[in-house]
Amino acid sequence: MATVRAMIQNGRVAVAWPDGRRAEFPAIWLRDNCACATCRHPGNGQRLLDTLDIPDDIAPVDLELADSDLHVIWSDMHESRYAGTWLRDHALTPEARNERRSRRTLWGAEIANDLPRGDWAEIRRSPEAERDYLARYGEFGFGLIDNVPAKNGMVVEVGNRFGHVRVTNYGAYFDVRSVPDPTNLAYTAVALGVHTDNPYRDPEPGVQLLHCLESDAPGGESILVDGFRAAEDLRHGDRAAFELLAHRHLSFRFSDRDADLSARTPVIQLDDDGVVAAIHFNNRSAAPLDAPLEEVEPWYRAYRRFARLLRRPENELRLRLAPGQLLMLQNDRALHGREAFDPNLGRRHLQGCYVDKDGIASRLAVLSRDEAAA
Amino acid sequence: MATVRAMIQNGRVAVAWPDGRRAEFPAIWLRDNCACATCRHPGNGQRLLDTLDIPDDIAPVDLELADSDLHVIWSDMHESRYAGTWLRDHALTPEARNERRSRRTLWGAEIANDLPRGDWAEIRRSPEAERDYLARYGEFGFGLIDNVPAKNGMVVEVGNRFGHVRVTNYGAYFDVRSVPDPTNLAYTAVALGVHTDNPYRDPEPGVQLLHCLESDAPGGESILVDGFRAAEDLRHGDRAAFELLAHRHLSFRFSDRDADLSARTPVIQLDDDGVVAAIHFNNRSAAPLDAPLEEVEPWYRAYRRFARLLRRPENELRLRLAPGQLLMLQNDRALHGREAFDPNLGRRHLQGCYVDKDGIASRLAVLSRDEAAA
Numbered sequence: 001m002a003t004v005r006a007m008i009q010n011g012r013v014a015v016a017w018p019d020g021r022r023a024e025f026p027a028i029w030l031r032d033n034c035a036c037a038t039c040r041h042p043g044n045g046q047r048l049l050d051t052l053d054i055p056d057d058i059a060p061v062d063l064e065l066a067d068s069d070l071h072v073i074w075s076d077m078h079e080s081r082y083a084g085t086w087l088r089d090h091a092l093t094p095e096a097r098n099e100r101r102s103r104r105t106l107w108g109a110e111i112a113n114d115l116p117r118g119d120w121a122e123i124r125r126s127p128e129a130e131r132d133y134l135a136r137y138g139e140f141g142f143g144l145i146d147n148v149p150a151k152n153g154m155v156v157e158v159g160n161r162f163g164h165v166r167v168t169n170y171g172a173y174f175d176v177r178s179v180p181d182p183t184n185l186a187y188t189a190v191a192l193g194v195h196t197d198n199p200y201r202d203p204e205p206g207v208q209l210l211h212c213l214e215s216d217a218p219g220g221e222s223i224l225v226d227g228f229r230a231a232e233d234l235r236h237g238d239r240a241a242f243e244l245l246a247h248r249h250l251s252f253r254f255s256d257r258d259a260d261l262s263a264r265t266p267v268i269q270l271d272d273d274g275v276v277a278a279i280h281f282n283n284r285s286a287a288p289l290d291a292p293l294e295e296v297e298p299w300y301r302a303y304r305r306f307a308r309l310l311r312r313p314e315n316e317l318r319l320r321l322a323p324g325q326l327l328m329l330q331n332d333r334a335l336h337g338r339e340a341f342d343p344n345l346g347r348r349h350l351q352g353c354y355v356d357k358d359g360i361a362s363r364l365a366v367l368s369r370d371e372a373a374a
Numbered sequence: 375m376a377t378v379r380a381m382i383q384n385g386r387v388a389v390a391w392p393d394g395r396r397a398e399f400p401a402i403w404l405r406d407n408c409a410c411a412t413c414r415h416p417g418n419g420q421r422l423l424d425t426l427d428i429p430d431d432i433a434p435v436d437l438e439l440a441d442s443d444l445h446v447i448w449s450d451m452h453e454s455r456y457a458g459t460w461l462r463d464h465a466l467t468p469e470a471r472n473e474r475r476s477r478r479t480l481w482g483a484e485i486a487n488d489l490p491r492g493d494w495a496e497i498r499r500s501p502e503a504e505r506d507y508l509a510r511y512g513e514f515g516f517g518l519i520d521n522v523p524a525k526n527g528m529v530v531e532v533g534n535r536f537g538h539v540r541v542t543n544y545g546a547y548f549d550v551r552s553v554p555d556p557t558n559l560a561y562t563a564v565a566l567g568v569h570t571d572n573p574y575r576d577p578e579p580g581v582q583l584l585h586c587l588e589s590d591a592p593g594g595e596s597i598l599v600d601g602f603r604a605a606e607d608l609r610h611g612d613r614a615a616f617e618l619l620a621h622r623h624l625s626f627r628f629s630d631r632d633a634d635l636s637a638r639t640p641v642i643q644l645d646d647d648g649v650v651a652a653i654h655f656n657n658r659s660a661a662p663l664d665a666p667l668e669e670v671e672p673w674y675r676a677y678r679r680f681a682r683l684l685r686r687p688e689n690e691l692r693l694r695l696a697p698g699q700l701l702m703l704q705n706d707r708a709l710h711g712r713e714a715f716d717p718n719l720g721r722r723h724l725q726g727c728y729v730d731k732d733g734i735a736s737r738l739a740v741l742s743r744d745e746a747a748a
Contacts, residue, residue: 024667028674033662044557045629046658050567051674052681092667100664164541169733183418193424202732203577249646255419260739261732264645271638272623284420288407290474293398293466300402300425307426358575358635362543365634 004068004084008060013072015087023091030072031058033090034080101275103139106229108315115319116143120158120326131367134162138364141333142224148211150323155211155351158326163359166205168198169259176210176350178343183256185284189217189348192284194225194310194337197354199280200252202263206357208329208336212321214349220341222327224317227279227335230309231268234302237309241302246270248299250280251287262287267303269332278332281310310335321350330357378442378458382434387446389461397465404446405432407464408454475649477513480603482689489693490517494532494700505741508536512738515707516598522585524697529585529725532700537733540579542572543633550584550724552717557630559658563591563722566658568599568684568711571728573654574626576637580731582703584710586695588723594715596701598691601653601709604683605642608676611683615676620644622673624654625661636661641677643706652706655684684709695724704731 005016012024031054032047034040039049055076062073068084088096118133123145137143148154156173159165165172178189186192198205210222235242249264269278291299309315321327329336331354341348379390386398405428406421408414413423429450436447442458462470492507497519511517522528530547533539539546552563560566572579584596609616623638643652665673683689695701703710705728715722 026667026670026674029663029670032674041559043555044559045627046559047660048559048658051657051660052678052685090662090664092665092670094666097664097666164543166540166730167538168730169538169736181417185415185418185420185422200732201730202735203580203730206577247646253419258740259736260743261736262739263732266646272621272640283425284422286421286425288464289403290464290471291466292468292471293400296400296403296466300400300406304426311426356540356542356575356577358577358637359543361576362633362635365636366632369634 004065004070006063006065006070008063011059013060013063013070015070015084015091017084017088021088021091021093021095023087023093023096025087025092027058027060027074028054029092030060030082031074031076031078031080033082034078035082035086036080039080097273104141104228105139106232107140107226107317108229109313109317111140111317112319116140118143118145120145120148124161127367127370131364131371134360134364134367137328137330138361141226141228141330143328144319145326145328147324148326150211150213152213152351155209155326155353158211158328159209159353159355162328162363163207163355163357166354166356168201168205168354169261173351173353176352177348178341184254189220189341189343191340192337194223194316194335195282195284196227196280196335197282197331198254198261198285199265199282200254200261200263200285203356204263204265204280205331205354207355207360208331208352209326209355210321210329210336210350210352211326212323212350214347215321215323217341217343217346217348219339220348221318221320221339223337223339224319224327224329225310225315225335225337227281227310227333228276230306230315231276231279233309234268234306238302238305240298241305242268244295244299244302245306248289248291248295251290252280252282252285253287254285264290267306279335280332281306281335283307378439378444380437380439380444382437385433387434387437387444389444389458389465391458391462395462395465395467395469397461397467397470399461399466401432401434401448402428403466404434404456405448405450405452405454407456408452409456409460410454413454471647478515478602479513480606481514481600481691482603483687483691485514485691486693490514492517492519494519494522498535501741501744505738505745508734508738508741511702511704512735515600515602515704517702518693519700519702521698522700524585524587526587526725529583529700529727532585533583533727533729536702536737537581537729537731540728540730542575542579542728543635547725547727550726551722552715558628563715563717565714566711568597568690568709569656569658570601570654570709571656571705572628572635572659573639573656574628574635574637574659577730578637578639578654579705579728581729581734582705582710582726583700583729584695584703584724584726585700586697586724588721589695589697591715591717591720591722593713594722595692595694595713597711597713598693598701598703599684599689599709599711601655601684601707602650604680604689605650605653607683608642608680612676612679614672615679616642618669618673618676619680622663622665622669625664626654626656626659627661628659638664641680653709654706655680655709657681
């Protein structure tokens with residue numbers, strides 16, 4: 001069997017694997033990531049090594065390979081061991097960096113034929129079913145759960161199974177139905193264009209659950225749009241517009257008797273590699289744009305172009321929620337809206353709550369870990 | 375009395391105030407921010423006007439001024455009124471944009487002489503005292519509250535007065551004291567360098583409360599550092615280092631039996647005008663840097679330079695919390711740490727919880743509004 005090879009090159013450690021893959025590891029990076037029991041806490045994995053204590057001129061002085069593990073002796077006399085698979089998984093090549101990105105599939109109206117979907121009883125019974133559901137939710141940014149008992153407050157129970165429900169000035173959950181004197185347009189019967197919820201919060205809600213309790217009013221169909229796909233459409237169609245929406249922050253605001261919330265965020269949020277990380281779009285709560293004068297007209301052209309992309313029928317998933325169905329949305333990706341409904345001819349009652357993203361991602365990670373160990 | 379003047383110039387509305395201030399408002403911006411009852415919901419202030427419904431060639435066709443209010447007749451036949459003070463407050467000039475920034479004062483060790491501070495009984499009794507405390511907290515990014523009854527779970531009561539406590543895998547609150555087999559280094563007696571809490575969460579906690587219940591162990595002094603000031607020091611001393619930490623994201627991770635949390639964020643987070651908006655610094659939970667190879671060594675030089683600035687004695691506020699004192703920290707600005715303590719010679723017991731930023735900012739805004747109306 002061909003083996004891993006390693007050599008010192010210009011102060012870096014160069015590693016080559018049998019399949020031809022190669023990677024270089026800078027000395028400071030490798031030393032800082034030493035996993036020995038004095039550098040990392042064996043129980044919780046936290047770094048005990050103070051990165052500032054590494055000498056400026058740290059350098060590998062000797063390498064040894066045993067069973068694909070790399071053993072490094074450092075100029076500060078420390079010795080480190082790195083598993084070959086760990087090195088491969090953490091390599092800094094474009095190829096390895098790309099492989100570490102979480103899986104994401106952009107979608108349009110055609111996703112109606114194969115919805116990311118789970119069954120509540122099944123999810124509760126089977127860790128595999130729960131993991132599969134959460135993985136699909138993560139890939140597409142939304143999921144539908146069937147057979148969630150249509151009872152009051154049930155949405156909070158679902159939220160707390162996957163993560164932690166966030167309490168806001170709306171409480172732990174809120175009722176979406178037509179009421180007199182609404183403080184929010186959501187609580188009327190009018191149509192709502194697709195939007196992300198509450199961009200006026202800091203932090204913005206990461207995940208929204210919407211549980212259907214009653215639905216016999218004519219109209220009120222739900223509309224979902226993949227904001228990441230619309231953003232990519234904009235990037236390809238008008239790069240300058242895309243970059244303006246990615247750079248300039250827009251303020252959002254909500255104010256009623258008891259609350260006055262505001263936050264600033266770009267409409268299209270990118271990560272450090274230019275990948276779309278989040279969408280913040282809510283025309284109802286957008287505050288006056290606070291930008292240098294010369295940016296205003298170009299920004300509006302960009303914003304209106306993006307808004308038109310979000311409204312293209314081929315980007316829209318339309319579905320009519322039935323009592324007992326629960327929609328789970330990555331709030332900053334899967335924009336949602338609804339058609340108007342007639343509250344005089346029937347009822348439409350949803351209950352919603354917000355859950356932080358990290359708890360849900362953690363649950364998926366733990367379920368996947370258990371799976372791998374099984 | 376000199377009056378406000380307005381004229382149409384190149385499709386924009388130019389306004390001049392008696393004190394010589396001038397501002398231009400682009401037609402699309404002004405039309406989009408019409409505040410009439412058909413464009414904005416009179417009750418909740420949400421925008422009813424669909425920004426896409428504004429014609430591409432929207433233009434002001436006539437202006438009129440009455441009592442400093444600007445009346446605009448638009449090419450789409452719509453009529454709008456804008457209060458002169460509203461226009462002034464929302465002008466897009468550099469001067470007006472700068473005035474809208476929230477007040478912020480950078481600090482170092484000298485702040486020990488004039489701590490932002492409040493008294494719990496006073497805060498509960500007097501809305502002015504509460505507003506003043508929250509305003510000082512907002513300006514400096516931390517505050518100390520005296521006379522908070524040293525009883526179990528009290529920290530949650532304080533958190534829920536100002537905002538909404540966030541429940542995480544640590545529960546609604548957590549105990550910071552030395553325990554056997556800790557899952558986190560915070561739960562030992564070792565010194566902790568200054569850090570922001572839980573950058574491995576998405577969203578990261580915005581505000582942390584730390585309530586002292588017991589404190590007679592030798593050592594255990596608290597250390598606070600203004601991360602915004604250290605970032606400005608870096609910007610002035612080494613602009614390239616500053617920009618690297620502001621651009622490249624670092625991953626953070628925490629993993630124990632029940633949770634596996636990870637998030638990516640820059641160490642120094644800027645807003646769209648280049649102003650420092652947040653610091654994310656936690657050497658214990660920093661995961662291996664995932665960056666293009668050629669950035670790694672420069673990034674480490676920048677990171678270590680920033681870490682040294684955070685450790686300069688003139689940047690450190692040191693204080694010894696007494697039972698009944700509660701420290702409230704803007705987690706992404708006021709870094710905190712502690713000296714080691716001796717758990718064999720006494721006790722040190724803090725209880726902590728996380729609160730979302732928006733609820734606290736909302737409370738300050740509502741208290742300030744009530745004040746203005748009084």
